[in-house]
Amino acid sequence: MKNLFVLVMLLPAVAMAKAPPTAVQTGTPRRVIAADSSTKTLASVAPDGRVEWRLPVGAIHDLHLLPDGHILYQDGWTRIVELDEHRKPIWDYNSKRNGNAGRSVEVHAFERLPDGTTMIVESGPARIIEIDREGSVVREVPLTVKARSAHSDTRNARKTAAGTYLVAHEKDGVVREYDTTGKVIWEFDVPLEKPAKGGHGPEAFGDQVYSAVRLENGNTLIGTGNGHSVLEVTPAKEIVWKVGQHDLEGITLAWVTQVERLANGNTRLINCHAGPDNPQIIEVTPEKEVVWTFRDFKTFGNSLPVAVVLDP
Secondary structure, three states: OHHHHHHHHOOOHHHHHHOOOOOEEEOOOOEEEEEEOOOOEEEEEOOOOOEEEEEEOOOOOOEEEOOOOOEEEEOOOOEEEEEOOOOOEEEEEEOOOOOOOOOOOEEEEEEEOOOOOEEEEEEOOOEEEEEOOOOOEEEEEEOOOOOOOOOOOOOOEEEOOOOOEEEEEOOOOEEEEEOOOOOEEEEEEOOOOOOOEOOOOOOOEOOOOOEEEEOOOOOEEEEOEOOOOEEEEOOOOOEEEEEOOOOOOOOOOOEEEEEEEOOOOOEEEEEEOOOOOOOOEEEEOOOOOEEEEEEOOOOOOOOOOEEEEEOO
16 A cells, blocks of 8 residues: 555646546556557556556566555666656666676566565576676576577566576576576476467467466466466466466457466456457456456557556
């Protein structure tokens, strides 16, 4: 509630009163902070569908709302920025530093850790670094990548409560878990259930996995990217729950990016590149009943891969 209070108190009240609604939600209305590369927009949308604030943004594949109400996001493939509660930049880091000058590097995942350091995953150099506020590397973890690509070595990654790293390797189509030395201690090869087909929309298909998060029950929740699905996988690599491309009534899934298991047991997923007839963010029950959706193709477009949803 602190984050919500800070954000609401700093909203431009006059703009809120005059701005027409742009978003349509089903279910309980929520505040959504999201970003879209096609419209180059980072914005907050109120529960009533009105844009509260917006900022220009470059290429983006990750986004965080920090406990103090600050926003950690990226502006382009190498620059990470922290905004304070007034949406003013107070910190940034460019991954062209620390030995990367002159070589290809892109960032698709980052995270502020509890000790105040920032984890950054660098595609190209194929490594995880943890940096302090001055930008000095305090830890470096090498990654295993078979299909090397500065653009698609990795997508989202998260550090687990056990101190390991879950990394979605997009081009390899594999989720790998690493210890702090870079040793692979678990991996899951996302199944390719039919022949691969190029593109980004619902008609495309592949195993270009986007995200993986470790659940409290020890399982791993995976957003399969152009696999058009969400998978829950046990440590023994058994798929025990799945939402497929056409499992949700009236909705077609395309590039499933970030996924989240909520405290109520529901799953929230982002449905990128699915077109304006489909919601961009969806919440489903374990029984695959859709209980909430968000769609805004005026503020955002067909390339919304990241969002933070503030529950009421």
